[in-house]
Amino acid sequence: MTSPATSRTDTVESTAAAPRPGIAPAPATDSRHGPIAQLLIAWSPLSAILVAYWVAQWVTAPLGVGDGADTNRLGASLHVLGPARADEALLGAVPSVWLQGRLVDGSPHWYDVVAALVYVTHFVTIPLITAVVWFRLRDRFGEWLTAVLSMSLLGIAGYLSYPAAPPWLAAQRGDIGAIDRISHLGWEGLGLDGIGRLVQLGQSGSNPVAAMPSLHAGAALLAALFLWPSVSRVSRVLLAAYALAMALTLVYTGEHYVVDVLAGWLVAVVGVGAARLVGWLTREPDALWGTR
Secondary structure, three states, X not given: OOOHHHHHHHHHHHHHHOOOOOOOOOOOOOOOOOHHHHHHXXXXXXXXXXXXXXXXXXXXXXXXXXXXXXXXXXXXXXXXXXXXXXXXXXXXXXXXXXXXXXXXXXXXXXXXXXXXXXXXXXXXXXHHHHHHHHHHOHHHHHHHHHHHHHHHHHHHHHHHHOOEOOXXXXXXXXXXXXXXXXXXXXXXXXXXXXXXXXXXXXXXXXXXXXXXXXXXXXXXXHHHHHHHHHOOHHHHHHHHHHHHHHHHHHHHOOOOOHHHHHHHHHHHHHHHHHHHHHHHHHHOHHHHHOOO
């Protein structure tokens, strides 16, 4: 028989152990791995994205930096004017051309600095949030991986089926108005020309026709949507502002059309939807199968 004192103790202990709504659980302390090893374990599934990018770059190479073929290795042809015409239909002009015609004069300004900083955050956002979720939201880690992998693989599939020239490449071809690729320009304003050259070097080795959808825009919105239930009101405002800032940066710097951004947001929503489905299936098996 359980004594009242024992019962009260068990109740207090179970109450203390239960996570409170809106409060991130404490980091797990029972792992036999140190924090560095845990971080590498958490990051390891992201290698699937790198492999998929490499495959996509090989498939599309003939269109961008290869033999100048009319199609990629899957037979899909390059789309140049379609996204530009879509932007014109939505907004009456190609926003990248409009913005650069009014704001770019060859010298870096404060907004170029902001754009450069926002643009480069893309390369750390997913790994950083992966680490945060692993250590602070461990119960949602599977959902996060599902969201990231779903969004990324769907986006890469878009590159393969609809290879599209970004605004800077269409401008180089003479198909739209004047646009420069200026996502590195702000580093000159900070006196960090070396970082700007590194950005350009990385861009020169990337897939030049991986524009539709924009995973830069998708990753920023994915971060906001996924973290939304777990953060404060101020953090939500910052996350929303970041997603919008990334979208504006991509259009202004000539990296993406508005329709690319919208498509990126769409695959982010699909990724979050897939994550919620996985979370529901994981947490509600009895409800799924109708058992008791």
